[in-house]
Amino acid sequence: MENTFGLIVQRERNRQGLSLAKLSSLLNNEIDPSYINRLEKEQKNPSFKVVCLLTSALNLDVREVFRSFGFDHLITNYDEDAVFSIDEFIRLHKLKNPLDNRIINNEQQETLIKIIHTVFELSYVEVDLGQLSPLLKEIQKLREIHLCETTECIEVPFMNTKFTVNIKAVLSQNSSFDRENVIVAIQDLVSKKGAKLLDIMHGSVTVHLNGESWVVNIEGNRVTFITKMEEIINL
Known part of the structure; x- marks a missing residue:
């Protein structure tokens, strides 16, 4: 499943450790916490003003926001010299699972990002088997996501x-x-x-x-x- 605007807001709010009330206060209470909650549940179709306020408050990637509304054509054509962070590349592109060619979903994206970050962190230090635990936990999470998909x-x-x-x-x-x-x-x-x-x-x-x-x-x-x-x- 592709990221919707509500899922993007929820992801970034949780990543930044913001409660619904705290996010609302950052917006000078222009958006009620209950509205944000419904938006994250995809029960609300936000106005342009709401999208702009939340994009600014959470420092969202505008390209990802445009894509969430299906306006890919408004995003500047791909630049072969463009530089992406790993997080941006995974979140802004449709990636296939190499085993079954299915598009990976939002939760798989976030787990994959964590795995790649962990691999880079471990590559800079001498590692014993005990230090592989964080990596193995994230890999196990990918398996749990797969099991969830196959068990409805x-x-x-x-x-x-x-x-x-x-x-x-x-x-x-x-x-x-x-x-x-x-x-x-x-x-x-x-x-x-x-x-x-x-x-x-x-x-x-x-x-x-x-x-x-x-x-x-x-x-x-x-x-x-x-x-x-x-x-x-x-x-």
């Missing part, structure tokens, strides 16, 4: 975090609604119950989803739907 996982932002929700069971257990409806219903569930889900941290709970009762397993911000129940018990 979706990501749902909530406040300053992001839930990874495995919906394979919902899609396979004769659910009364299709994939798109499942995603909408889970986004609504997280927006209303996200704080309670975070409070649980580890364990199982029953949640109400579009008229159905489901047992879900929670491990931090990872939510896995296990099985559908007959009796509906609200979270």
Whole structure:
């Protein structure tokens, strides 16, 4: 999935350690925190003024912003002498996974950037096997992203975090609604119950989803739907 403007804002806000309220204050409260939250969830179509304010406040790359709205043709033609940072090159270009030729998504982009940075950092020092741990963790994260894609996982932002929700069971257990409806219903569930889900941290709970009762397993911000129940018990 290509970066949308909302995802770019969320990525850079999180990278800079800014809460929604803090970002709003940097904008002299011209944009409400709740609006920014909805924008990051792609529930808002921002005006030109909003785009300009957020681009300036977060120091976003204008080329990436233009591309997120599909205005690639307004970006200056490629200059063979142009110089990019590794981060810029990966974020501004469509890159294929060499194993299956699929375009890598936003999360894979960010993980790949971390891996390359780590490789360069390690190349400047004498390294023993123990110091390879950060690199191996990022490589494992790439594998986890791949597993999420193959097990029907979706990501749902909530406040300053992001839930990874495995919906394979919902899609396979004769659910009364299709994939798109499942995603909408889970986004609504997280927006209303996200704080309670975070409070649980580890364990199982029953949640109400579009008229159905489901047992879900929670491990931090990872939510896995296990099985559908007959009796509906609200979270």
